[in-house]
Amino acid sequence: MAGLLGNTAHKTTHIFILAHKVACWHLMMLLFYFLVTASHFFVTSHGATDAEILVNFKNSLSTNSLLYDWNASGIPPCTGGTDNWVGLRCNNDSTIDKLLLENMGLKGTIDIDILMQLPTLRTLSFMNNSFEGPMPEVKKLSSLRNLYLSNNNFSGKIDKDAFDGMSSLKEVYLAHNEFTGEIPRSLVLLQKLTKLSLEGNQFDGNLPDFPQENLTVFNAAGNNFKGQIPTSLADFSPSSFAGNQGLCGKPLPACKSSRKKTVVIIAVVVVSVVALSAIVVFACIRSRQNKTLKFKDTKKKFGDDKKEAQSSDQFGDGKMGDSGQYLHFVRYDRDRFDLQDLLRASAEVLGSGTFGSSYKAVLLDGPAMVVKRFRHMSNVGKEGFHEHMRKLGTLSHPNLLPLVAYYYRKEEKLLVSDYVENGSLASHLHGKRSPGKPWIDWPTRLRIVKGVAKGLAYLYKEFPTLALPHGHLKSSNVLLDDTFEPLLTDYALVPVVNKDHSQQVMVAYKSPECSQSDRPNRKTDVWSLGILILEILTGKFPENYLTQGKGGDADLATWVNSVVREEWTGEVFDMDMMRTKNCEGEMLKLLKIGMCCCEWNLERRWDLKVAVAKIEELKERDNDNDDFSNSYASEGEVYSSRAVTDDDFSFSVNG
Structure with a gap:
């Protein structure tokens, strides 16, 4: 009996232990399931970066x-x-x-x-x-x-x-x-x-x-x-x-009352009946008169009697096209405004350039914008134009003035960009200096040249298939911010500007190769850069830019070449720039760079990469240990298409 009881007790204990293990196992599984679920929830809600x-x-x-x-x-x-x-x-x-x-x-x-x-x-x-x-x-x-x-x-x-x-x-x-x-x-x-x-x-x-x-x-x-x-x-x-x-209703014409509508309808019906009766009577009389006449076929030319909507010659009159007018924004970091905001804005005419007029529009409770009108931009179709503008909108560089928005109409286009208070490089070089306005010293001019070169290099990188990534590089298209950092404008417009107009007004087409063969290439913008460098150094405006059509021999580079051969550099450099001390050697280097960029012989003209690299090497002050002649001669580089003689500045001006 005692053995039976012991046996029973042993079995009971074993069953209890087994039940305890099963309960623990279930508890562990439940805990595991909870952890997995919680982990999944955490990853789903917090883990995804x-x-x-x-x-x-x-x-x-x-x-x-x-x-x-x-x-x-x-x-x-x-x-x-x-x-x-x-x-x-x-x-x-x-x-x-x-x-x-x-x-x-x-x-x-x-x-x-x-x-x-x-x-x-x-x-x-x-x-x-x-x-x-x-x-x-x-x-x-x-x-x-x-x-x-x-x-x-x-x-x-x-x-x-x-x-x-x-x-x-x-x-x-x-x-x-x-x-x-x-x-x-x-x-x-x-x-x-x-x-x-x-x-x-x-x-x-x-x-x-x-x-x-x-x-x-x-x-x-x-x-x-x-x-x-x-x-x-x-x-x-x-x-x-x-x-x-x-x-x-306001601001449109007032709504007409129903009574007036009824009167109008009755009047229209009466007039129509009278007119119809008159036509019938006239037709009968005319028919009798023409019974004996022979009819001859005639041909009529029907012109389109729809008058094309004409834009005004002054921005801000509101006559900018049909109801489909709107601005296309290509920059996503700007507050939006519409064409009507521009039309309502106080407008100031900035000038009339080679492409068209420019206006400063100060938005209500907003920034000042520049609106440029272009009338000669039908070189591509609507979709092609939109695509190119979108491409311009993707450009981002410290030395480019970004396109903010544009307006499309077949007859004309508007390009909208930020207003730069400090004006253009041309105004600082050639404008009348007001009292207190600083003169541009050598370090500032060097910084401007370096910025222009960087901006142009960026355009070359972004438009590898374009012969003219800029096409219209000149001092009036280089704006200066409040720190005199340059901003290029009117760039990469050759694909959308009518070719005949481009050849008449764009700077690139005044290059030697365009005057001879009308075929610009990837070194043509380098020529424009060279002329700009010479303009910055001499303070003289390239007068051949003022004439429409292809450029002749009498350009700024020709003048510089003749002066340095006969008068040395005293007659070349702008006197305002010469106030800076200990910089003549660096100025001479930049002068040579500009002349090498203006080389008439295309094979000997530098490409942009070489020019940019040389410009980047320039310093604000001369280095006493820097042997100017040896540092360049050691590289086996020739700065002109003729042999370097006494003046060391000769270069070809007639191919």
């Missing part, structure tokens, strides 16, 4: 070739406030503030769910691409402040609640898509809305009343709106409502 999120978005697009540096295994998207990837603007804490993917030829649909993983994103721009489909679900990005979707292929009605919860949204640009239906109520009720661009769609219905007091930009042109324009929108320009046949 900004780089991985952006790469996922890149991979969701049909075309993404311009997002070449979006690589999760490379440098991070942001380092502090520095943006390392194209199309990004970063916060100081290395988070992403703006996603600006404009003018990139992107296609497909926009996956908002991926972008939701960027909680600090405040500005989203996909302007000037080829996205299609319905309006993206942007309300999922509730903290967004600026939304730019203009110039794509989005279509269909926008849901009434499409902007619900977006209490921070200030600027919305939906222009030139294929949206239909009414303006969604959730968009109208955005309290902080300041700018709304809807032009060039197929919106319809009545314009709603916008309650925002700070709405400064509104454009609904080119849609199918009808009815009375609400009082809240009555102070905007008439062009903001152009192309909507059914709209009326």
